[in-house]
Amino acid sequence: MVVVSPMPAEGQCLEKSVASIRWLAAPTSASWVEQANAHPIEVLIDHAHCERKAAGAAVQLMFRYLCEPGLGEALSPLAREELEHFEQVLEVLKARGRYLEPLPSPGYGALLAKQVRRAEPQRMLDSFLVAGLIEARSHERMALLAEHSPDPELRSLYGALLASEARHFGLYWVLCEQRWDRSVIVPRLEELADVEADILSGDLERPEDVRMHSVGVSRG
Template sequence: MRLLCDTAREWVALALRRFDEVLVDHAHCEKKAAAHALSMLAAFPTVAGLPRAMARLAREEAGHLAQVLSVMEKRGLPLGRDPGDPYVQGLQALVRQPARERLLDRLLVSALIEARSEERLALLGANLPDPEMRRFYSRLADAESGHRELFLRFARRCEGFEARLGQMLRAEASLIRELPLRPAIH
């Protein structure tokens, strides 16, 4: 799977200039990723292999959250309230409600979020001034690519995978083009 639209270069400049805000948003992303994995487990307990995969994913995302929180603590940054993520909300609005479609759509939305996060974290990993933070973000970007593949593996088993993936990729690209750039992961 390849995303149809690259992140604008301006996002990198904005993210580096207001990196503290990006860090706080990143912590919220990891928190939501962990909660999301558990919510997939709760929603689809009968899909073969999914509960265990989601339990492991939740643990890994919670580990990332703890790591980001410790970077924030060193910088004296509090977590604060989650202002919400218009990009993720835009993707979630595409999820169809009938049970079979819902499983496929939720898996694809998850895979897209992981793929976009991978791209952005890798950009931070390539462009942050501090070598330790570059390594940190490159490692996290690699983890996102594993998560993307995990969601795609389950999605491929669903009927209508190819066609729906194409629609979702196009919808994701339009969201990325339409939404204003923020000092945030998405």
């Protein structure tokens, strides 16, 4: 269930308010953490792809809703920050003798995108919520890696990215709340969060196929 408390007054810290919004319907499982720690380079390469895709998604929304007031001002800095993260991850990969490589996708983003309704304004709402859900899952899993990775450099990398990742899914929430009442947002977010957890349910057949958004959640 999504839990929401009031957004902060002007001047208050966004991160504090975002902490009160629980986007995810199910937490990541211990098995995913074990698989990710056993295959850190694969997860790191996939993470670079995720940062690149997140930047592209923000830019795509800016172009789709070109004249939407306030949207470009909000999403342009987000896209730049995602690309900065992409560059940071690439630097770590290069230092380890690797680079960006094609990896089979778990299909997570594509399956979530299929949930976006076609008619406006529902399409805009769903697009913001799906983007926010992806950011929220990324934040949760990076936090787990920042705490549990046996590699000190990776713990530092993931830990350094956490605050900005929290701002990112918080921003998508703000974009929703500026345009719709919570009575519209929260039920739809709960529906999409449940689908997101379903997509990540099950067991990974090949542990080496672990990705930032591969299966691995604990359903209660």
